Amino acid sequence: MSSRLPPDSLLSRDFMLLFCITMCCNSFIAVFYCFEQWLERLAVTPNWRGILLSAMFVTVLLFRPISSIVFLRRGKLWALALSIITSSTIMLAYPFVTGTHLVGLVLFLRLVQGAALAVFSCCTVAVLVDCIPKGQSARGFALFSFTLLLPYSIIPAVAEYILPLLGGEPQLFAATALLGIPSLVMLIPLAPRLRRPELAPVDQGGTTGQTLWQQLRHSGLFFVYFACFSFSIMTVQAIFFMKGLCSLTGAQPAWFFSIYTLTIIAVRLTGSHRLDTLPRYRTTLLCSALLVCCMLGLAWGPVWAFIPLTLLYGFGLGLLYPLLAAMVYDRSTADTRSLNSNIMMAAFDASAMLAPLLGGLIIHAGFGYRGVFTGTAVSIAICGCSLLADRLRMRTGLPK
Numbered sequence: 409m410s411s412r413l414p415p416d417s418l419l420s421r422d423f424m425l426l427f428c429i430t431m432c433c434n435s436f437i438a439v440f441y442c443f444e445q446w447l448e449r450l451a452v453t454p455n456w457r458g459i460l461l462s463a464m465f466v467t468v469l470l471f472r473p474i475s476s477i478v479f480l481r482r483g484k485l486w487a488l489a490l491s492i493i494t495s496s497t498i499m500l501a502y503p504f505v506t507g508t509h510l511v512g513l514v515l516f517l518r519l520v521q522g523a524a525l526a527v528f529s530c531c532t533v534a535v536l537v538d539c540i541p542k543g544q545s546a547r548g549f550a551l552f553s554f555t556l557l558l559p560y561s562i563i564p565a566v567a568e569y570i571l572p573l574l575g576g577e578p579q580l581f582a583a584t585a586l587l588g589i590p591s592l593v594m595l596i597p598l599a600p601r602l603r604r605p606e607l608a609p610v611d612q613g614g615t616t617g618q619t620l621w622q623q624l625r626h627s628g629l630f631f632v633y634f635a636c637f638s639f640s641i642m643t644v645q646a647i648f649f650m651k652g653l654c655s656l657t658g659a660q661p662a663w664f665f666s667i668y669t670l671t672i673i674a675v676r677l678t679g680s681h682r683l684d685t686l687p688r689y690r691t692t693l694l695c696s697a698l699l700v701c702c703m704l705g706l707a708w709g710p711v712w713a714f715i716p717l718t719l720l721y722g723f724g725l726g727l728l729y730p731l732l733a734a735m736v737y738d739r740s741t742a743d744t745r746s747l748n749s750n751i752m753m754a755a756f757d758a759s760a761m762l763a764p765l766l767g768g769l770i771i772h773a774g775f776g777y778r779g780v781f782t783g784t785a786v787s788i789a790i791c792g793c794s795l796l797a798d799r800l801r802m803r804t805g806l807p808k
Contacts, residue, residue: 423539425598430532430555432587436495438559439584445651446577458768463515465760467522472754475530484531485602494524496588502578534746546683550676550730561669568662631798632735633755638791640759642784645767653777659714671722689799695728696792700785707781
C-alpha cells in the first residue's frame with residue numbers, strides 16, 4: 409500500500425529470504441527441462457506433449473487474476489505455505505504415474521501444480537515490488553531473476569549425470585520435492601511481512617475485478633505487456649524443445665542451459681548497477697534483433713556455432729528481461745505497482761501456456777525442432793516490433 413515507507417536497501421533481509429524461497433520453488437519448474445523428451449519416450453503424441461507441457465500454465469493463467477484480487481487483500485503467509493506443500497506433493501507423485509491412464513494422471517498433476525504456482529507467484533511478486541527501493545527497479549528485477557536462472561544453470565547439468573542413478577525422470581522430479589523443506593522454514597522469519605495485505609479491502613475502497621480490468625485497459629502498458637508475452641514464448645520454447653533440437657544437431661543440451669544461464673548471471677552481476685541508466689528502448693530493440701539471429705543460428709547453423717550463439721543468447725536475455733520489467737515498474741504508481749507487475753506476470757503465464765502448444769503443433773505439422781526454433785525467431789521479432797510501437801505511442805502521445 410502507498411502509505412508504507414520505501415525500503416532503503418535492495419539487499420534487505422526480506423529480499424534475500426524471498427530470493428532463496430523463490431529459487432527453491434522455481435526448481436520445481438526447471439526440472440521439467442526433460443519433460444518433453446520423457447513423454448516422447450513414453451510414445452505420447454506431439455500434440456499431447458504440447459498439451460501436457462502447457463497444462464500447468466493454463467491454470468496459472470486462470471488462477472493469477474483470482475489470486476491478485478484475493479491474496480493481495482489478505483495475508484499471504486498461509487497461501488504461500490500451502491502452495492509450497494502442494495507443489496512438493498505433486499513432485500513426489502510422479503514416480504507413481506504409470507499405466508494406461510498415464511496421460512490423464514499427468515494432466516491432473518500439471519493442472520493442480522499450476523494453481524499452486526499461480527498463488528505462489530502472485531504472492532512473491534507482490535512482496536518483491538514492495539522490497540525494491542525507488543530508482544533500482546531494473547537492478548532489483550535483474551537480481552531477482554537469478555531465482556530462475558540458478559536452477560536452470562544447475563539442475564539440467566547435474567540431472568544429466570544423475571538421471572541413470574535415480575532411475576529416470578519421474579524419480580528426478582520427486583527428488584526436487586526436498587527443496588520444499590527449506591522453503592517452508594524460511595517463511596518463518598518472513599512471516600511479519602507476509603501477514604500484511606498489499607491492497608485495502610473492497611469495503612474500504614479496495615480493488616475489485618472491475619477495477620483490475622480498468623487498470624489493465626488504462627495503464628498505457630499494452631505494448632509492453634505484449635512484448636513480454638512474445639519474448640516469453642521464445643524463452644519457453646527454447647527451454648522445452650532444446651533437448652529435442654540437440655538430438656538432431658549433435659550439440660549437448662546441458663551446455664546450453666549452463667552456458668546461457670551463467671552468461672545471464674555474469675551480465676546482471678557485472679552490470680546490475682548500470683541497468684537503470686541504459687536507454688530502455690534502444691537497448692531492448694538491439695537485444696531483440698540479436699536474439700532473432702541467435703534463434704535462427706541455433707536452428708540452422710553449424711554445430712561449432714552452438715556455444716558462441718548460446719553465449720549471445722544469454723547476453724541478450726541478460727539485458728532484455730530486467731529492462732522490460734523495469735518499464736512496467738517505472739510507469740506504475742505505488743498503488744498500482746503490485747497489480748501491474750502481476751499483469752506482466754500474467755502475460756508470461758499466457759505465453760508459457762501457448763508456447764508448448766505451438767511447439768507441438770509445429771512438430772506435428774512436420775517442421776520438426778528446427779521449425780520450432782524458427783518460430784521463436786519470429787516471436788522475438790514481434791517483441792521488438794511491440795516495443796517500437798510503444799515508443800511511437802509515447803512520442804506521439806496517442807491515447808492509452
